[in-house]
Amino acid sequence: MKKKLEYELCATRLKALADPDRLRIVEQLFQGAMNVSELSEKLGEEIVKISHHLGVLRHAAVVQSRKQGRYVIYQLHPDVVACGKEATQNQTRRIDLGCCSFDLDRP
Structure with a gap:
């Protein structure tokens, strides 16, 4: 059990991901690490908006940062x-929160 x-960690992560803008950020980060300016341009x-959302995602341990x-x-x-073998072959992007997981399918 x-x-x-x-x-609690899983619920915090789910709450952080329950925002369309944060899901868009997560989707971009599947392409690789980026700074705020790069994310701002791509999205x-x-x-300031991207920075705020990254703070929420970082606090929920969905993203990590380095200087x-x-x-x-x-x-x-x-x-x-x-990122299992099946996910890589199908180009599926899977978020695994421990208590549950979900896929962000490519369009």
């Missing part, structure tokens, strides 16, 4: 990305 903390949104020079680079947290 899972511990209460595991369910056609203001930097690279004067930039902060964001990438999907390895604990939530499932």
Whole structure:
């Protein structure tokens, strides 16, 4: 049986992903690590909006960040990305939250 903390983390991640803009950010990050400016340009949104959403995703441990020079680079947290052989062959992008998982299918 899972511990209460595991369910709380899963619920926090689900709440963070329950926003269309944050799902768009996650979808972009499947293509690789990016900084806020790159995400802003690709998504056609203001930097401040992207930065806010990245903060929510980072707090929920959906993304992680690292400093690279004067930039902060964001990438999907390895604990939530499932990249099995089947997923790679089908080009499926799977988010695995521990308690549940879901696919972001390519159009």
